[in-house]
Amino acid sequence: MNCTCQALLLLLSAILVTGCHEQSDSVSLDEIIERNTDAMGGRVAIEAVQSIQIDLHIKDPSFEVDGTYYATRPGKMRIDVSAKGKHVFTEAFDGQYGWQWEGKGEQKPATGKATAALRHGVELPGKLFGLHELRARGHKMKSIGREQIDGLNYYVLQLILNDGNAVSLYVDPNSWLITRRRDVRPLHVDVDPRPTTIEQASSDFHDVDGVKFPFATAETDLNTGKLLESTITKSVKINPSLPPTFFDKL
Numbered sequence: 001m002n003c004t005c006q007a008l009l010l011l012l013s014a015i016l017v018t019g020c021h022e023q024s025d026s027v028s029l030d031e032i033i034e035r036n037t038d039a040m041g042g043r044v045a046i047e048a049v050q051s052i053q054i055d056l057h058i059k060d061p062s063f064e065v066d067g068t069y070y071a072t073r074p075g076k077m078r079i080d081v082s083a084k085g086k087h088v089f090t091e092a093f094d095g096q097y098g099w100q101w102e103g104k105g106e107q108k109p110a111t112g113k114a115t116a117a118l119r120h121g122v123e124l125p126g127k128l129f130g131l132h133e134l135r136a137r138g139h140k141m142k143s144i145g146r147e148q149i150d151g152l153n154y155y156v157l158q159l160i161l162n163d164g165n166a167v168s169l170y171v172d173p174n175s176w177l178i179t180r181r182r183d184v185r186p187l188h189v190d191v192d193p194r195p196t197t198i199e200q201a202s203s204d205f206h207d208v209d210g211v212k213f214p215f216a217t218a219e220t221d222l223n224t225g226k227l228l229e230s231t232i233t234k235s236v237k238i239n240p241s242l243p244p245t246f247f248d249k250l
Helices: 002-025 029-040 043-047 112-123
Strands: 051-060 063-072 076-083 086-093 098-101 140-149 152-160 166-171 178-185 196-208 211-221 227-238
Touching: 029 043, 029 140, 029 152, 029 166, 029 211, 076 112, 086 112, 098 112, 140 166, 196 227
Parallel strands: none
Antiparallel strands: 051 063, 051 227, 063 076, 076 086, 086 098, 140 152, 152 166, 166 178, 178 196, 196 211, 211 227
């Protein structure tokens, strides 16, 4: 009797474990997107974000600066960088071309690779666009399974932007937020064009006008383990009023 009971308990345990594993692994791409969208605040709240202003403190190994990042639909961005209260750098993407200003003189066109990097940044989910909007913008996604990192079994999505750039998005199975992102690229292409595998970890999510935003990020070179850059968000403004030519010129 005892042996029979033990055998039944073992069988039941195996069924329960297997069942849970199959259930969690069988979550479809559309379900992951929908759960992430709900966790971020929902379609209506996300799509109501037409423009954004993010005030940041940026820390690299050799310097610290403050920055204000702006973006607007359908996909323009600008970042103004200040050091010790002085405006020292601006780079922007006007929806077609990139440009930059290096603290003096006139603005100049950005290189092709720098322009692509600026565009990628505004297209990725978490600033303007929700995960649910990306396919309509011409990007492709697929689920590539689960991956254990630091004891957490993430859902991993491969995002292929419409210019072919590939990014892996890691969805936390508890919060359904994207808390890690990995891709192969330079950190700052015009400073050091050598690509490496970079992980961006996002944390400290806050609700701003019904949408969640990470208020802390850290970018690490996965090949060396070196921390490349970290940012702390000081404030987020939704739908700020911006001049019509704001993304076109200094």
